[in-house]
Amino acid sequence: MSKYSSSLRELALLGAIDDYISISSRELGDALEMSQQTASKKILELLEEKLITRDLGARKQRIKITSKGIEDMKKEYNQYRKIFEMTDIVTLHGSVSSGMGEGGYYICQNGYMKQFESELGFAPFQGTLNIQIDQEDVGRLDLIRSMEGHLIKGFSSNGRSFGNVIAYKAKIRNIDCAIVIPERSHYMDTVEVICQYHLRRTLSLEDGDRIELKAICSE
Amino acid sequence: MSKYSSSLRELALLGAIDDYISISSRELGDALEMSQQTASKKILELLEEKLITRDLGARKQRIKITSKGIEDMKKEYNQYRKIFEMTDIVTLHGSVSSGMGEGGYYICQNGYMKQFESELGFAPFQGTLNIQIDQEDVGRLDLIRSMEGHLIKGFSSNGRSFGNVIAYKAKIRNIDCAIVIPERSHYMDTVEVICQYHLRRTLSLEDGDRIELKAICSE
DNA sequence: ATTACTAGTAGACGAGTAA
DNA sequence: TTTACTCGTCTACTAGTAA
Secondary structure (H helix, E strand, O other), rough: OOOOOOHHHHHHOOOOOOOEEOHHHHHHHOOOHHHHHHHHHHHHHHHHOEEEEEEOOOOOEEEOOOOOHHHHHHHHHHHHHHHHHOEEEEEEEEEEOOOOHHHOOOOOHHHHHHHHHHHHHHOOOOOOOOEOOOHOOOOOOHHHHHHOOOOOOEEEEOOOOEEEEEEEEEEEEEEEEEEEEEOOOOOOEEEEEEOOOHHHHOOOOOOOOOOEEEEEEOO | OOOOOHHHHHHOOOOOOOOOOOOHHHHHHHHHHOOHHHHHHHHHHHHHOOOOEEEEOOOOOOEEOOOOHHHHHHHHHHHHHHHHHHHHHEEEEEEEEEEHHHHHHHHHOHHHHHHHHHHOOOOOOOOOOEEEEOOHHHHHHHHHHHHOOEEEOOOOOEEEEOOEEEEEEEOOOOOEEEEEEEOOOOOOOOOEEEEOOOHHHHOOOOOEEEEEEEEEEEO
16 A cells, blocks of 8 residues: 555646546656656556556556545545644643843844844844753654744854754743744753743743743744 | 655654654564564664664663654655645536436435435435536546545335445535435446435526535545 | 566565574 | 564566567
């Protein structure tokens, strides 16, 4: 089943779900980076499995995916849905930590701040909230990194270079904010959060307070 | 990329996105119907491609998918989304044809009608609207067949057997109805539509009138 | 142009087994 | 128990080529 799935998927993307499409074995091979011969064989295998039907005309073959083929793809699609559909909002748990460390200084540079305003739609307060993510949620940071964030370009200032950072829209207790993560970063268990307001004062937060941070997919 | 995707997907389904999971090569092999040796090799390949990270403890390995791995899966997921996301509602164009042919008689059997009521939530009018689907939309019938429909069980009556049919919720000009398709059917270009109301009268339809039918995914 | 055969080679797989 | 090596087999691929 899974052996032919990429060929079947390519045919689906080319429109072979709704109707017959004209496609030569060479074209399919080129699209999938395989030889004409292999593509031809894949087509024969898909036919064998009754995942597609074909009109083999004199000039060019016409291919359409059968309902069995559609069902096969749906199975795989539903697997991915299980994996990804619950990840539009990723919740991170952690505790407030000392807010003006190196990370905070870094992010509060004017070169970043101007971009935050245009990218996120709010002028951030000149300071960050530092949150130490619970050990069990640290893994979710990879999930956030895989989300569509807002690229904030790096710059140079006073002979020091500041790299790209990525801002991910988020909410803390329903207040809009953003998690800012350096584009190239290794292991981390703390994140910097920027917000229109002074979060620490607005929410009366002190070091060690437990907090829930919801990263929101921007797609 | 696609070569390892099923292993990666399986790991994701087992929770290796959020955090490290404990899984032996044998367990992974069993889940994917491959040998322990092959599963072990797949894991090494995934590591090589930096799609997963691993703690290789003394007893059992712990595996987590990296952000690169998540991105790889998202690419494939997004391909499927392109294929399927616009298919929650499938629109069929066609024209009204003579309504009380063999198909209509077949479907109006009491054995079916009672089930329609409990499955669809409305008591159908004792008659069907017959729609001949345009040639260019006939291919979409396969898409509908791949949707989750309501199975209506067959029965025997007067020595004649009536097979299973499947009802797919649909709308005609915003009126709830259902497309009824025999479970085992070959090529067709006409469908039977049932509805709470007498559609032909309610919508003042005559043979040959153009009509748009929207099948709705019940999932 | 096409599709798809045959033949030779590269790569994937599982059994046996070591650590 | 684990993981993962070697090795034989069998499948999958591409080049050449026929129709």
